[in-house]
Amino acid sequence: MAASIARVSSSLLSNFSPGLGGLISVRFAKPVRNKRKRTKGKHRKIYEHEGTFVHAGQVLAKQLGLRFYPGENVKLGRDNTLYAITDGKVLISAESLSPYPDSPLYGPVQNGLVIKKKFIHVLCPPLLGKFRLVSQI
Template sequence: MSSHIFNIGSRVFSCFTSSASSSLRQGFPVLSTVPARAASKKSGGAIRNKIGRTKPKYRGLKATDGAFVHKGDVLATQFELKYYPGENVSIDASNTLRAAYDGVVVYSTEVLNPYPDSPLYEHVQNGSFLQRRFLNIIPTPLHGKFRLVSET
């Protein structure tokens, strides 16, 4: 009895030949169906560069100049401070500008007056004027919707 190892595709088979089986099969080796060794799972490659696969963030202005917005509506989404919050506009941790009251959106360009702890404070104290874009909300005037009904 002799053994041989055959490669068929990516699988390795062992075969055993004997004098009885060779006489029955006319000299052809008998292949066993048990593979000698196979991979337990496919190896997956690591994705290191995700260029072209990131989802767009759709940042920018969401409300146009002169548009009516409600309280809590998003006015602008931004990565850094491209647009500054003006009157009746709130800002959150991700620099998203939201309307603090119902009203009309007004864009304006104003001279920046930073706080003393700001890194821009030194530039302003040296005499430079920093102009930035501000988003403001002009609130709608409140009308008396209730009237006093006399008790009779």
């Protein structure tokens, strides 16, 4: 009786993995789906909104590609991050794009296509009466 059970169990195992004598191959194992690493967020967003006062060197926006273009007193970083060059208030505007002649957008704009893009500016506060001549003191 034990011999017949052993023959039946060995024949069943040999049907699943022939040639391995009852061992299941590792090659057909399923991947574990819940062990994948989750990438962290890149924190791409507008950091300073319109009307806020910023200091020089402060990050205005992080972006992938040119979603926002640099305007007055704004510098474009290596990874398309926008930085304030001077102290002032942030202004966000939609303006028509005027590309350089080596840009792929130059031809369509010259043919009459109007392309509107968002620009981020930093407007410096006006200096009123802060400086006097030495003869006026």
